[in-house]
Amino acid sequence: MRCWSPLTSTRCEPDRLVSVHPSRFSAASTRAALAMDSTVNEGPDKTARVPAASGSRFREIHLLRGPPQSQEMMIPAEPASAPSSLGPIADQLRLAVAAYLARFKGSSREHTESDLRCYLIWCAERNLDPLAAQRLHLEMYIRWMQETRLFKPSTISRRFSVTAGFYRTCAIDGVLEHSPAEHVRRPAVPAESPTLGFTHLQFEALLTAARQSSHPCDFALVAMLGLLGLRIFEATSTNIADLGEEHGHRVLRVCGKGTKIVLVPLPPAVGRAIDRAVANRTHGPILLNGRGGRMDRHAATRRLRRLAETAGIQAARAHPHMLRHTFVTTMLDAGVDLRDVQIAARHADPRTTMRYDRARQNLDRHPNYILAAFMASGT
16 A cells, blocks of 8 residues: 655555554455555645545545645544544654664664665555554564565564654653553574675685776775675765875775764775875865766665676675675684774674674684683693
8 A cells, every 4th residue: 555654755565454453344344445445645745645544535644745844644533433633642742763873873764764664655545643653563563564565574673663752752751651562572682693795715816806997996896895894875975075084094084883983994905995085186076976976885885786797696685795704704814802902893793793603613712622721721
């Protein structure tokens, strides 16, 4: 069923589901909902009219097109038989969403908004006020992501963490007495990262193909992602002005998650790759696309897939994060201490770094051998 996002004017296409309140589930209402027309009529006043689950009544989601600061959000109207009190409810929900998103900035805010939007759309399809949701509704939301959308456990955990954070903020601000997500059971996330990086030989072949490429930014792209471990948005947002020196080291100023500024030292090979990409330019982005503009993550993904094909790497869907994964796993395979790898990857939690360690179950590295060697004199 087609709908409009409560947060933005982005059109989405969720699965065809029964859009009725959970307390009104019945065979008749299910048949009526599935028989409804799935189209959306958009009027000149930019109001999306979505057929309701009963009769020919319409519920409206009003949208204001504009910058993120001026976007308005309203929950679906209540049935005609209920008192008309949409205005105060919508204002309260709008303020609650704004208060939660104000805790974030930059790309973190965009990703959090996207995950929260999915939950609000799910509530809108069921004529459910998010501020009136109970624990059972959130359990149903998790079950829907598991069984209907077939999301991976890590995706479900991330999206529900946003929902739980929203309700926690509502409880802190006094909008709700307590969070309905407090005792919801979350899916277990696998201990190992599902992302597959490149092997040592594949990484070498990719570096060789990038160095021999006619595009001057290919070598810098692979080096910044695979040898510096930058995230794709960090690499594409760097500028020539971010290059400098610190205590005798050539460094790159990187704006990471949460707009945290870090200085990343540049090994000689990475420095040469960046110099090749910069050439004689004195300002502007380091990485350029084929048209001379700033390279974005989509252009970087296309360049990486072409390089993988040139290098003869059999990867179905190569993407930039595979190089960051390779950065971590190659360091661990080289015997670098886990704490040092965590610092280099800028992971806030060492458990995040441990998820990349494919060989941590290797018995050759079991700490029992280290302890026995340390106590050899007494044994």
